[in-house]
Structure formats: C-alpha cells, structure tokens
Amino acid sequence: MSTAKITGIAALDGGQRLAVKYFAVAIVLFGAQILFGLLAGFQYLSPDFLYGVVDFSVNRMVHINAMIVWMLFGFIGSIYWLIEDESGTEVVGLWLGNLAFWLFTIAVVIVVVVYLVIQTGPGQIESIWFINEGREYIEAPRWADVGIVVCLLIFFYNVAATFMKGRWSGIAGVLVLDLVAVAGMYLTGMFYSPNLSMDQFWWWWVIHLWVEATWEVLVGCIMAWGLIKTLGARRQIVTTWLYIEVALMLGSGILGLGHHYFWIGTPEYWLTVGGFFSALEPVPLVAMVVHAVYDSGVHRFKSPNHPALAWLIAHAFGNFFGAGVWGFMHTLPQVNIYTHGTQWSASHGHFAFFGAYATMNIAVFYIAAQRWRGNVNFGGGLVDNGWKWKWALGLLNGGVVGMTMALLVSGYDQVFIERALEGATWSGFFKAQQNVWYLQGMWWRQIFGYMTLAGFFLLVWDLMTIGVRETRPAVFPTEVAEHAA
Amino acid sequence: MGALGHEGLNIVGPMGPEGLDAFLRAVIAGALVVVFGAVYAACFAFGRLFSSLILMRVAYGCFGLLMVTVYVLATSLQLGGVWNVLMVLMLVAYFVAPRMIWRLTAATHE
Amino acid sequence: MSNVPWWASESFWRKTAIWVTAGMTLVLIALTFDTVKVITAGHSRVPAYEVINKRIYYRMNTKRKFQEPVIGEDAPLFGKMLSPEEAEAMVSHGKMTVQAKNCGSCHTLLGNGAYYAPDLTKAWLDPAWAGESVRETLMVQFLLDPTTNARGFGSTRRMPNLHLTEEEARAVVAFLKWTSAIDTTGFPRNFTPVAQEGDL
Numbered sequence: 001m002s003t004a005k006i007t008g009i010a011a012l013d014g015g016q017r018l019a020v021k022y023f024a025v026a027i028v029l030f031g032a033q034i035l036f037g038l039l040a041g042f043q044y045l046s047p048d049f050l051y052g053v054v055d056f057s058v059n060r061m062v063h064i065n066a067m068i069v070w071m072l073f074g075f076i077g078s079i080y081w082l083i084e085d086e087s088g089t090e091v092v093g094l095w096l097g098n099l100a101f102w103l104f105t106i107a108v109v110i111v112v113v114v115y116l117v118i119q120t121g122p123g124q125i126e127s128i129w130f131i132n133e134g135r136e137y138i139e140a141p142r143w144a145d146v147g148i149v150v151c152l153l154i155f156f157y158n159v160a161a162t163f164m165k166g167r168w169s170g171i172a173g174v175l176v177l178d179l180v181a182v183a184g185m186y187l188t189g190m191f192y193s194p195n196l197s198m199d200q201f202w203w204w205w206v207i208h209l210w211v212e213a214t215w216e217v218l219v220g221c222i223m224a225w226g227l228i229k230t231l232g233a234r235r236q237i238v239t240t241w242l243y244i245e246v247a248l249m250l251g252s253g254i255l256g257l258g259h260h261y262f263w264i265g266t267p268e269y270w271l272t273v274g275g276f277f278s279a280l281e282p283v284p285l286v287a288m289v290v291h292a293v294y295d296s297g298v299h300r301f302k303s304p305n306h307p308a309l310a311w312l313i314a315h316a317f318g319n320f321f322g323a324g325v326w327g328f329m330h331t332l333p334q335v336n337i338y339t340h341g342t343q344w345s346a347s348h349g350h351f352a353f354f355g356a357y358a359t360m361n362i363a364v365f366y367i368a369a370q371r372w373r374g375n376v377n378f379g380g381g382l383v384d385n386g387w388k389w390k391w392a393l394g395l396l397n398g399g400v401v402g403m404t405m406a407l408l409v410s411g412y413d414q415v416f417i418e419r420a421l422e423g424a425t426w427s428g429f430f431k432a433q434q435n436v437w438y439l440q441g442m443w444w445r446q447i448f449g450y451m452t453l454a455g456f457f458l459l460v461w462d463l464m465t466i467g468v469r470e471t472r473p474a475v476f477p478t479e480v481a482e483h484a485a
Numbered sequence: 486m487g488a489l490g491h492e493g494l495n496i497v498g499p500m501g502p503e504g505l506d507a508f509l510r511a512v513i514a515g516a517l518v519v520v521f522g523a524v525y526a527a528c529f530a531f532g533r534l535f536s537s538l539i540l541m542r543v544a545y546g547c548f549g550l551l552m553v554t555v556y557v558l559a560t561s562l563q564l565g566g567v568w569n570v571l572m573v574l575m576l577v578a579y580f581v582a583p584r585m586i587w588r589l590t591a592a593t594h595e
Numbered sequence: 596m597s598n599v600p601w602w603a604s605e606s607f608w609r610k611t612a613i614w615v616t617a618g619m620t621l622v623l624i625a626l627t628f629d630t631v632k633v634i635t636a637g638h639s640r641v642p643a644y645e646v647i648n649k650r651i652y653y654r655m656n657t658k659r660k661f662q663e664p665v666i667g668e669d670a671p672l673f674g675k676m677l678s679p680e681e682a683e684a685m686v687s688h689g690k691m692t693v694q695a696k697n698c699g700s701c702h703t704l705l706g707n708g709a710y711y712a713p714d715l716t717k718a719w720l721d722p723a724w725a726g727e728s729v730r731e732t733l734m735v736q737f738l739l740d741p742t743t744n745a746r747g748f749g750s751t752r753r754m755p756n757l758h759l760t761e762e763e764a765r766a767v768v769a770f771l772k773w774t775s776a777i778d779t780t781g782f783p784r785n786f787t788p789v790a791q792e793g794d795l
Contacts, residue, residue, distance in 0.1 A: 044711070047752040052742075055755045056711045057700035123692025123763045134694030136708055170605070174612075192694075194687035196774055197634040197641045200705055236605060240593050243608035247615045254619040263782030264705045265641045267633050271780070272567060273626070279575045286522040287582040293530035294590045325519045329512050334562040337784040338508060341706030341714055412509075414710075420505050423787030426723040429713040430748035592603035 005374035005471070012371060015080040015091045015162075018098060020372070022077030023365055025105055027460060029070035030358070032112075034456050036063040038449045044442045058119055061132070061139050062112060067353060068137055069108055074361030075218050076155055079175065081368060082225045083159060089166030093158050100154040107147045111140050128192065135199070137207055138189050145190050152183040170239035171224050174246060178217040185209045197265030204260040211353075212253045219360050220245050226312070230305055230367065232477030233295075241291070248284035256281050259331045263340060271333045278331035282324040292316065304474035305370050305378040307389040307466070311363035314397055318355020326351050326404070338419050343441070344411030351404040362396075365463055370474060373467035377474045388462035395455030402448030410441030507561040514558040518575075521551035526583040533587055551579060636683075642776040644683040647672045647769050651776045653720050653788040661781025672769055673731060682769075689770025692763045701754070704774065706782060712754065719768075719775035720788040723748075727789060731768055738764035 009017060040059035043049050050059075080097065084090060091097060114131055121127030128134070129142045140148070156179040163172040189206035193199045224242045227233040258274030303309040326348040330339040339345070366389075370378050414432045422428025432438055525547040532540035558564075559572045601607055637643035642664075650667035669676070677685065693699070699708035702715045713721075723746055724730030737744045739761065741754035759767070 040711075047750070051753065052755050055701075057697050057709070057755075060709050060711070061697065061700045120696045120757055122760070123688055123695045123766065125691065127695035128691070131695065132697055134697045134699060136699050139697065139700070170609070192691070194644070194683065194690045194770075195634070195636050195641060196690065196704060196770075197777055198631070198636075199690075200707060201630065201634060203707075237593050240603070240605045240608050243605065243612040244589070246612040247608065250612075251615040251619060254616070254623055257623065261630070263779045264707070265634050265777040265779060266630050267640065268780060269626075270630075275568070276571055279571055280578060282519045282522065283575075283578045283582050286519065286526050286579065287586040289523050289526040290530040290583045290586040291590050293527060293534060294587065294594070297531075297534040298594065320519075320523065324523075325516050328519050329515045332511075332515065332562065334564070334568075335508070335511055335515065337782055339512075340782060341703040341708075341710065343710055346710060415508065416505060419784060420508070423785050424714070424717075424783035425787055426713040426718075426721050426746065427748045430750045430752075433752070434750050589603055592600050595599050595603075 005376065005473070007374040008372060011374055013084040013090070014094050015082075015084040015097075016368070016371065018091070018094065018101060019077040019081035020368060021098075021101055022073045022080065023368060025108075026070045026073035026077060026361065027365070027463070029066045029073065029108070031456060031460075033063055033066035033070060034449070034453050036060075036066065038446070038453060039063075041442070041446045041449050045439075045446060054116065055119075058115060062115055064137055065111075065115075065139055071215070071353075071357045071361060073104075074357075074364065075215070075222070078222045078361070078364045079155075079159060079218070081364065082222070082229075083162055085229070086169060086171060086225060087163045087166030089162060091158055092161040092165055093154070096154050097158050100151040103147060104151045107144050111144050114141070115139075125192065135189070135203055138203070142190065145186070149183060149186055149190075152179070152186065156180065156183055169235075170242060171221050174217060174242055175221045178214055178221070181214045182210065182218070185214060200264045201261070201266060204257060208257045208260055209254070212256060213250055215357065216249050216253065217246055219357065220249070222360065222364065223312070223315075226308075226363070226367065230303055230308060230476065231299075233299075245284075245288075248287075252277050252281045252284060259333075259336070262333045262336055274331070275333050278328065281331075282328050285320050285324040288316075289320075302475075302477065303379060304476060305366060306380065306382075306386065307378060307393070307462075308363045308366035308370070310389070310393055311359050311366060314393065315355065315359035315363065318351070318359050318397070318400075320355075322348070322351035322353075322355030322404075338415045339411065342411045342414040342418070343407045343438075344415065347404050347407035347411050350400055350407065354400045358400075362459065366466075369463050369466055373470065375474050376467045376470040377472040378467055378470075379474070382466070383469045386466075388458055389466060392455050392458040392462055395451055395458060397455075399448045399450075399452030399455055402451060403445045406441045406444035406448060408441075410438045410445070413438040413441065507563075511558055511561040514554045514561060517554040518551060518558060518579075521547050521554060522579045525551060525579070526586075529583050530587060548580060552576060640778040642666065642773060643679065644686045644773060645677065645679045646776045647682050647686065647772045648676050651719065651772065652791055653717070653775075653786070659781070661784070662786060663778055663781070664776040666776065672772060673765060685766050685769040686773045688763070689766035689768070689773075692759065692767050693770060696757045696759065705777070705779065712752070714783060715771060715774065716777070716779060717775050717783070717786055717788070719772045720786075722787065722789045724789060727791065730789070734768045734771070735761065735764045738767055 012020065036059045039050065039054070040056055040063055043051075043056045043059065080091070118131050121131040132139045132141055133145075138145070156176075159179055160176045163169075163176060185206055188202045191202070193202075220242055224238045227238050228235055255273055256277040258270045258276075259278045260274070261270035262274055330336050330344055330348065366378065370376070413435050414429075416432075417435055417438075418424060418428040418432035422431055525544050528540050528544035528547055531537070532544055555572050555576055559569060562568075564572065633639055634641045646666055648669060648671050650670035652665040652667050653662055654665050655661070656663050671677070693704070698704070698715065701709050701712040703710065704715050706714060706716065718734075719730070724733050737746065738759050740756060742756050745753040747753060
C-alpha cells in the first residue's frame with residue numbers, strides 16, 4: 001500500500017501516534033530496569049556500595065517497578081498501535097488517551113523521585129498513601145494506585161468504545177473482556193490488612209492473575225493481530241486459535257494461582273490444587289510446538305520484518321523455557337518447600353518475565369519502527385546486514401539466559417547450605433551467601449547483567465536507525481489474505 | 486489431613502542433607518519432563534508433516550525418556566497416593582495433547 | 596471453510612473459552628470463600644493477635660510430618676499482657692511499619708520478597724537472638740541501630756538504619772512474634788528454632 005515513502009509521525013494513524021509515546025517511555029523504563037538491577041546486583045558483591053544512600057531495597061524496588069510499568073506501557077502502546085487498523089475507525093477519545101498517557105507518565109516520575117529521595121516513611125497509613133506501599137511489585141503508593149486504575153479505565157473506555165463504533169472482531173472481544181480483568185484485578189491489591197496471610201493471599205491475585213492470566217491474554221491478542229498483519233495468517237484461523245489459547249491458558253492458569261498458596265498460612269488443599277495445575281500448565285506450551293511445526297511446514301511465510309519475527313521466535317522459546325521448564329522445575333510443593341524464597345525464584349523470574357513479555361514488546365517496537373520509517377523492507381539484505389539488531393538480540397537473550405543460569409547456581413547453593421544443612425536459620429542464610437558457589441553465581445549474574453545492558457544500548461541504537469537508508473518497500477503478505485477473507 | 490492423605494508432606498525422604506541427592510535428581514527430572522515433552526511433540530509433528538517413520542520412532546523414543554524422567558521425579562520425591570495419580574495423568578496429557586493439537590490444527594486449517 | 600468439523604470451529608472454541616474461564620473462576624471464588632475464612636486471624640491456621648501474650652513453641656508434628664507452631668503458656672511481650680484490641684493495634688502498627696520501611700525489598704516474609712536479607716517468617720524463633728529471655732530486647736536494639744548491631748554472621752552485609760522509633764521497633768517485634776505463629780505447612784523446611792528453654 002506504500003506508494004510514496006511517508007515517514008515519521010505522518011506515517012501513523014491517531015492511535016499509533018499515541019502508541020509511540022507509550023513505546024518511548026517504555027524503552028526509557030526498560031533502561032531504568034536494567035540500570036537499577038545492575039546497582040542492586042552490584043550491592044550483592046560489594047555491600048558497602050551506596051550503603052545508607054541508595055540502599056539495596058531502593059534499587060531493587062525501582063528495578064522491579066520499572067519492569068512492571070514498562071511492560072504495561074508496552075502493552076497499552078501495542079493496543080493503541082493496532083486498534084484503528086483492527087476496528088477500522090479512529091480512536092474515540094484520543095485526547096482522553098493522551099491525557100491518561102501524561103497523567104500516567106508524570107505519576108511514574110513522581111513515584112520514582114519519591115522512591116529515590118524520600119525512600120521510606122514512619123509506620124503510618126500516610127506513608128502507604130504517599131511514599132510506598134511496601135508490597136513487592138506493587139510498591140507504588142496508594143495515590144498512584146488510584147491513578148493507575150483511572151488510567152486503565154480510560155484505556156478500557158477507549159478500546160471498548162472504539163470497537164463499538166467501528167468493526168467488532170474476535171480479537172476485539174477477547175481484548176475488551178480482558179481489560180475489565182486487568183483493571184479489576186488491580187483493585188484486589190489496594191487495601192491494608194494487619195494479617196500477613198490475608199495480605200499475601202490477595203496480593204497474589206494481583207501478581208499471579210495479572211501476570212499469568214490477563215497479561216498472557218493481552219499478549220495473545222497482540223500476537224494474533226501481529227500474525228494476521230505481518231505473516232498474512234487467515235483471520236478465522238487466528239481467532240479460533242486465540243480462543244483455544246485462552247481456554248488452555250486460563251483453564252490451567254487461574255487455579256495455577258494455587259502454587260503461590262503453599263506456605264502463606266493457607267489451607268493444605270492448595271498443595272494439591274497448586275501441584276495439579278502446575279503439573280499441567282506446561283502441557284499447552286508443549287502442545288503449541290505442534291502448531292508451530294504445522295504452520296512452518298504448511299505455509300511458506302515470508303516476513304518483511306526480520307527483527308520482529310526473530311523477537312517473536314525469542315518469545316516462543318523464552319516463554320517455553322522461562323515459564324515452562326523453569327516453572328515446572330520448582331512448582332511441585334515437594335520441591336518448592338526448599339526453593340521458595342531463594343535465588344531460585346529470581347532465576348525463574350528473570351527468564352519468565354523476559355521470555356514472555358519483554359520479547360513481545362520488543363517485537364512490537366520493531367513493527368512500529370518499520371511503519372515509522374515508511375514501511376520499508378526490514379527483511380533480508382539490510383544496508384548494514386542488520387548487524388545491530390542481530391547483536392542486540394543475541395546480547396539481550398544471552399544476557400538474560402546467562403543471569404538465569406547464574407542465579408540458578410546461587411539458588412541451588414542456598415537450598416544446599418541454607419535450607420538443607422543449616423536448618424533455614426539466619427546464620428544459615430549468611431553462610432550460604434558467603435559460599436564460593438553462591439558468590440560465583442552472583443559475579444556471573446553481574447557480568448551477564450552488563451551484557452544485557454550492552455544489548456539494550458544496541459537495541460535503542462538500532463530502533464533509532466534501522467531502515468533509515470532503506471528504500472525498498474516492504475512487501476506484506478497481509479493485504480492479499482485480509483481482503484480475500 | 487486433607488488432600489495429602491496419610492503420606493503427609495513427604496519431601497525427599499528424611500529432612501536435611503540426606504535428601505539433597507534426591508532433591509537434585511528431582512529438579513533435573515522436573516526440567517527434563519518439559520523438555521522431553523516438547524521434543525516428543527516436535528518430532529511427532531515433523532514426523533506427521535514429512536510422513537517420516539524415523540521421526541515418529543524418535544518421537545516415541547523421547548516419550549519413553551519422558552516416562553523415565555517422570556518415574557525418577559516420582560521416586561526421588563517419594564510421592565505417594567494422589568501425587569502418583571497426578572504423575573500418570575501428566576504422562577497421559579503429554580502423550581495425548583500433541584496428537585489432539587495436530588488434529589485440531591489440521592481441522593482448523595481446512 | 597464449510598468442512599471444518601464442529602469441534603474445530605470458531606464458535607465452539609469461543610464458547611469453550613468462555614465456559615472454561617467462567618468455570619475456573621467459580622472454583623477459585625468458592626475456594627477463596629473457604630480460604631479467607633480459614634486465614635482470618637484467630638481461626639485455625641493464622642493466630643489471633645493476642646498470641647503475642649503467649650509463648651510460641653515450634654514442634655514436629657509426626658502425623659503431618661513437618662513442624663508447626665504450638666501456643667504455650669503466658670509469656671507477655673515486653674512484660675505486659677495486652678487485651679485483644681491492644682494486641683491487634685500493636686501487631687498492626689508493626690505490619691504498617693514493615694510496609695512503610697519497605698522491609699520486603701530486602702527480606703522475605705512467608706518466603707515472598709527480596710533475597711538480600713534473611714526470611715523474617717520465623718525471625719522470632721531464630722537462634723540468632725541468643726536465647727528466649729533476651730531476644731525481645733536484642734531485637735529492639737537491633738532495629739533501632741542495625742548498623743552498629745549488625746548481624747551478618749561474617750558477611751559485610753548490614754541493614755541500613757531506617758530510623759524507627761522505639762514504639763515502631765517494639766511493634767515490629769510484636770508483628771514478628773505473631774508471624775512466627777502462622778501455620779506455614781512446614782515452611783521453611785527443616786527450620787531449627789532457638790533452644791526452647793524448659794521445652795520437652
């Protein structure tokens with residue numbers, strides 16, 4: 001469809017103009033995530049580094065909060081990216097979407113500044129409202145929680161109203177229902193209880209049901225649209241498979257929540273429920289291999305966007321290993337009682353979050369970059385042979401996999417020394433922390449962290465330059481298929 | 486005692502260092518369960534795609550290895566009662582799921 | 596497209612997705628009702644707040660095959676018996692302090708949090724505090740000045756001074772005493788508690 005090469009903002013529709021703002025902030029936060037992760041990681045090796053100035057607790061909080069927010073920004077951006085195309089009409093409340101974007105962004109800046117400067121408050125409810133809530137991943141103070149829900153509701157309104165005005169589709173239906181859950185689940189994390197068990201019970205509703213249910217479905221919707229647009233897959237097939245995926249994912253994932261209810265004071269039937277669904281959770285991932293093989297054999301896909309396709313493949317592998325293999329390795333309660341609360345969880349966390357979500361967002365960044373550059377060819381024969389995206393892909397994936405392996409060594413050392421030999425006491429904890437294997441793991445984690453950072457810089461450089469000097473238009477297989485259907 | 490039956494939470498035999506070997510066996514087996522499950526699925530799918538008898542045999546070989554790893558997992562963790570039922574169920578699911586997905590894929594792509 | 600069998604059709608899977616999601620959600624809601632009842636403070640698995648007036652033992656249950664907290668005789672925290680309301684207020688102040696000081700960004704509680712510092716679930720029962728008779732005093736001292744009173748067991752890792760007031764420090768100790776009485780189904784596995792003076 002690209003007759004003349006139109007680039008930059010002019011090449012985008014309204015939703016996409018908003019989307020690139022979200023992407024820009026997402027990338028900045030991705031950088032912050034890596035930076036603060038490196039600071040926190042370095043403090044394992046040199047505990048006096050920034051001690052009493054920016055303590056581990058602060059660095060770690062910014063590290064994981066930046067991750068949650070950049071992924072959310074990436075998802076919201078991705079959906080604004082596809083919505084006008086998918087609905088066949090303009091975003092209904094674009095100005096409202098812009099307002100929500102600025103509110104959200106300014107709120108994030110204020111929250112991070114308060115994290116870094118004020119850090120902690122007295123043990124009163126005001127601290128939880130204005131400084132930090134002190135609950136992992138959702139440390140954002142309560143005022144920001146309210147803001148996040150308002151922004152998510154605006155986003156929901158925009159998505160639902162746009163589809164209602166324009167064209168409704170299977171993807172749209174799943175997306176709209178899922179967004180109700182995305183906003184709704186967040187509410188379960190917004191109350192205070194002195195009862196730690198009650199606190200963690202509902203906290204997991206936000207963390208698990210967001211991450212392992214609603215986010216997965218969001219990614220499924222984005223992927224479905226991506227398959228139709230970039231590979232020319234037939235809409236009816238993609239929609240059917242989106243439904244199949246939702247059934248399998250939520251069928252095993254909702255009660256998979258049980259594997260977080262083993263040790264927090266909750267009744268013992270959760271061991272069975274959690275163990276059962278954990279054992280079955282990887283089966284859909286494994287079964288999807290069959291579908292991928294079938295597709296690769298039956299269709300001859302030619303993609304004009306190699307980096308996006310490569311990141312989608314990284315997503316498939318990352319999800320399989322990070323969530324599937326690394327998940328099942330320690331979700332049976334008989335194993336988890338040893339590994340829970342050690343670097344084992346950190347190992348799984350790094351691999352699974354990156355594999356399932358970071359990869360997907362990066363793929364969409366490349367889809368966006370292509371249009372921004374005027375729909376030029378991102379396929380074979382790029383001007384510089386595409387070395388930047390290839391190296392960024394290698395360094396980022398290699399870095400994260402390396403960190404995962406290193407943390408696994410440290411985690412195993414903890415199980416061995418702290419849990420099994422030393423009786424899970426404080427002295428046992430510190431004995432494990434000083435063990436040579438544990439420390440080696442931490443050193444390697446740090447080195448692979450720098451590798452990840454290098455990959456990040458290269459990724460940003462590549463996104464800013466890829467296809468600038470390219471003149472060949474991209475040939476999308478999509479138009480043919482879409483109009484035939 | 487609920488779902489755990491009379492076995493209690495029987496974790497790698499005796500508590501403490503004696504159980505470590507079994508623990509290590511269990512986590513490696515746990516990881517390999519998913520890996521062999523995927524390799525079986527992939528070989529099965531390629532076998533069907535190319536109508537290759539060799540690949541199908543490799544697939545069933547992988548499933549054999551999967552059965553071995555599940556056995557190692559169950560014995561290392563000294564699983565009893567309902568947990569062994571789960572292991573069998575898991576094997577059935579790993580065996581059947583790729584076949585069902587193949588049929589479903591072929592049917593939806595008609 | 597007409598030769599797609601019913602079990603592979605779009606509408607069949609749309610309905611299946613809806614029914615599966617709804618079904619699983621209903622099961623989750625049913626289990627949630629039961630669990631919330633059971634984990635309410637004072638019910639079977641999570642202690643009432645006035646447990647801070649009692650001695651807490653940690654003993655092997657041979658039937659369950661793991662250790663569990665056992666509530667013993669009177670042992671008032673800081674020598675003062677509290678009414679249920681006073682006890683709840685104190686534990687709650689401690690919990691609020693734990694959140695406001697962001698303890699979970701270095702420590703784990705019930706195994707959830709960060710892995711830079713030891714798990715706090717059984718802090719009250721940990722042998723780190725020399726003995727039962729001195730631990731509450733030592734814990735308060737530590738919380739008020741963790742830099743000087745560092746307990747790194749040879750590691751150079753130290754807790755930063757988070758400027759707790761004495762009242763907050765005592766409340767945190769109350770919260771941790773209460774936490775140690777939660778039935779965690781044997782987590783952390785193989786925990787060795789402080790020598791329990793006068794225990795069987």
